[in-house]
Amino acid sequence: MMAANIADLFEHAVDAFPDRVAVACGERTSTYAELESSANRLAHVLRDHGLGPGDHIGLLAGNSIEAVAALLAVYKLRAVAVNINYRYVENELQYLFTDAELTALLHDPEFAGRVANVRPAVPALRVVVPLVAGEWADADPGRDFGTRSGDDVYLLYTGGTTGYPKGVIWRQEDVWRALGGGIDFMSGIPLADEWAQTALGAESGGMVRLCLAPLIHGNAQWAALAALFAGDTVVMLPRFDPGATWQAVERHRVNAVVLIGDAMARPLIDAYRKGSYDASSLAAVTSSAALFSPVVKREYMETFPTIMITDAIGSSETGFAGIGVVADVAGGAVDGPRVMPGRDTIVIDEYGHRAPPGVIGRLARGGHLPLGYFKDEAKTKALFTQVDGVRYAVPGDFARLEDDGTITLLGRGNTCVNTGGEKVFPEEVEGALKAHPGVFDVLVIGAADDLLGQRVAALIQTRSGVRVDPADLDAHVRARLAGYKAPRSVWFVDRIERTISGKADYRWAHEYARTHTPEDRHAD
Numbered sequence: 001m002m003a004a005n006i007a008d009l010f011e012h013a014v015d016a017f018p019d020r021v022a023v024a025c026g027e028r029t030s031t032y033a034e035l036e037s038s039a040n041r042l043a044h045v046l047r048d049h050g051l052g053p054g055d056h057i058g059l060l061a062g063n064s065i066e067a068v069a070a071l072l073a074v075y076k077l078r079a080v081a082v083n084i085n086y087r088y089v090e091n092e093l094q095y096l097f098t099d100a101e102l103t104a105l106l107h108d109p110e111f112a113g114r115v116a117n118v119r120p121a122v123p124a125l126r127v128v129v130p131l132v133a134g135e136w137a138d139a140d141p142g143r144d145f146g147t148r149s150g151d152d153v154y155l156l157y158t159g160g161t162t163g164y165p166k167g168v169i170w171r172q173e174d175v176w177r178a179l180g181g182g183i184d185f186m187s188g189i190p191l192a193d194e195w196a197q198t199a200l201g202a203e204s205g206g207m208v209r210l211c212l213a214p215l216i217h218g219n220a221q222w223a224a225l226a227a228l229f230a231g232d233t234v235v236m237l238p239r240f241d242p243g244a245t246w247q248a249v250e251r252h253r254v255n256a257v258v259l260i261g262d263a264m265a266r267p268l269i270d271a272y273r274k275g276s277y278d279a280s281s282l283a284a285v286t287s288s289a290a291l292f293s294p295v296v297k298r299e300y301m302e303t304f305p306t307i308m309i310t311d312a313i314g315s316s317e318t319g320f321a322g323i324g325v326v327a328d329v330a331g332g333a334v335d336g337p338r339v340m341p342g343r344d345t346i347v348i349d350e351y352g353h354r355a356p357p358g359v360i361g362r363l364a365r366g367g368h369l370p371l372g373y374f375k376d377e378a379k380t381k382a383l384f385t386q387v388d389g390v391r392y393a394v395p396g397d398f399a400r401l402e403d404d405g406t407i408t409l410l411g412r413g414n415t416c417v418n419t420g421g422e423k424v425f426p427e428e429v430e431g432a433l434k435a436h437p438g439v440f441d442v443l444v445i446g447a448a449d450d451l452l453g454q455r456v457a458a459l460i461q462t463r464s465g466v467r468v469d470p471a472d473l474d475a476h477v478r479a480r481l482a483g484y485k486a487p488r489s490v491w492f493v494d495r496i497e498r499t500i501s502g503k504a505d506y507r508w509a510h511e512y513a514r515t516h517t518p519e520d521r522h523a524d
Contacts, residue, residue, distance in 0.1 A: 004150045005148040005172050006176070007075040007078075010036075010228050012195055013201065013229055014036040016198045017201065017231040020206055022068075023228075023236065024234070024236070025063055032231070038069040039069040039076060040140070041137065042106075046073060046129070047145075051103065052078065053079060053152075054078070055079040055103045056100055056102050057103070057105070058081075058096075058106065059071060059074075059107075062086055063215050063236040063238055063239070066132070066133055067131065068224065068228075070131055071215070071221070075152070078148055080154070082102060082167075083218075084096055084157070085499070086216065087500055090117050094121050095164060096157065097118060097125055100167060100374070101124060102122065103126055104125070105125060107130060107131060108131055109131070151171050154169070154170045155170075155374060156170075156218050169373070169374050179218070179226075179319045183342075185323055188342050197229040197231075200230055204230075206233060207230075207256060208255045208256075208281070209257075210249060210252070211234060212240055212258060213258075213260050217501040219260055219288055223258040224236070242267045242268050242271035243275060245257075245268060245271070246271060249279050249281070250278045254282060255283045256285070256286065257284070257285045258288075259287050262296050263290060264287075264502050266441070269296065269303060283308065284309070286310040286311075290501075291336070293435075294435070295431070297326045310325050311339065313337055317370055318363075321341065321365050323340065336431070339407055341405075341407045342367075344366040345363065345364070345365050348392070348394060352385060353387065354387060357403045358401070358402075359400065364387070366390050366392045369391065369392075369393045372384075397412055417454050418454050419452045419455055420451075426444035429481065429485055430443070432476070432477045432485075433473070437463075438466040438468040438473075441460075441496040442458055443458070443459045443504050443505075443506075444457070445509050455489060456487045457491075457513055458491070459512060459513065460492050460493065462492060489513070490518055490519055497509070
């Protein structure tokens, strides 16, 4: 009987490819056998502390081989790993430690001070283990943790750009099908069984995949886990650095780069064009989880004309929802990602029915779905709906079904700007602004307006040494979008603040707009 479980899927690859390099980070590498041994030793240490199935164990760590081993160790015990943003200050850590009901915490030594200060306020947190290379080298390396189940829980904390993060709960078998490679993302066909990825890895000889986001983010976590299930090599950087990224591509002969939107893609392509790197091994670049704007896609196509560039959509609440191969980007295009939807992905109109082509509705995904939000029955109930007797998760992304069957993702509903009764999706305006040669990064928000309710507003980071004329910028946008979508308030900032994964930090943006006078403001 098949029981797809994260630890089992990894162990299948260990048994098939013990001598392949599993993870490379910085100057260090670890084979599958070495990573297995390290994960088993830590799992035994945790079990000796009385931890086991169902315990919530936090991971407060940057990218490292030890962090990967820690994640696997938790799943080997049938415990629940909880991803924690290492940028959090003490009050945020206290909230998450408490909300996630942590009984144990694994952390990088550099965070020891913050952990010590927070720990007295979280009495349930009884075990704290620093992640130090070689620290548990004397523990038992054996694999003797009993039978696991596809019903074992996977928990991912998500959000935090507009409010406190929330935990999304999945069965491990379902999240594997939705995010971990349990389906072929291009064809939508489910894999036959839990050994299929290992079999594919044996045929391919193993690819080398560079995961740029922090491991605590769902994008990198599942890119890394899916690669490990298939016997591939996962390359990570201790922190995102464009030059170091291309050095890693050259050094490890990377075949595929997995990144998160423009926040990573734009500085990467700039660094490549300014430097001298051997990227001849590169065959694919894929983006998900944030805006990958048309102008940046075009730069990649021009620079790497022979590689496959893809843009995927999905969320922590739906898993994979669709993927598009970037084949051509018109000079004036500003739409969001246009993808071929997965077989269980639809658009729902305002009446709760399947939306016809051309109608803006909410993106929804059926099939393998999460159980809901951790400890939040109201949000869980609101997440799901039924269409024609089929259950779907509907996290709040607006989208439009096109005549050719593709879907264009427009943006998240809670960031949509309602200006004078018109809905404006920030991603569309950001795409238009980024097409201006003087703009490097931008965040679009809704600012309070006495007449319109909200006005479209933009915080703009220009390219180094470049001054952009607001009137020229306004004309540039109006040549591409309807006039009501053009920003009526503009702030030029030194740097756009983003989360560690490259997503928009809307709390920072709204606070900046509230406390600073815009450089440009007009009524029309």
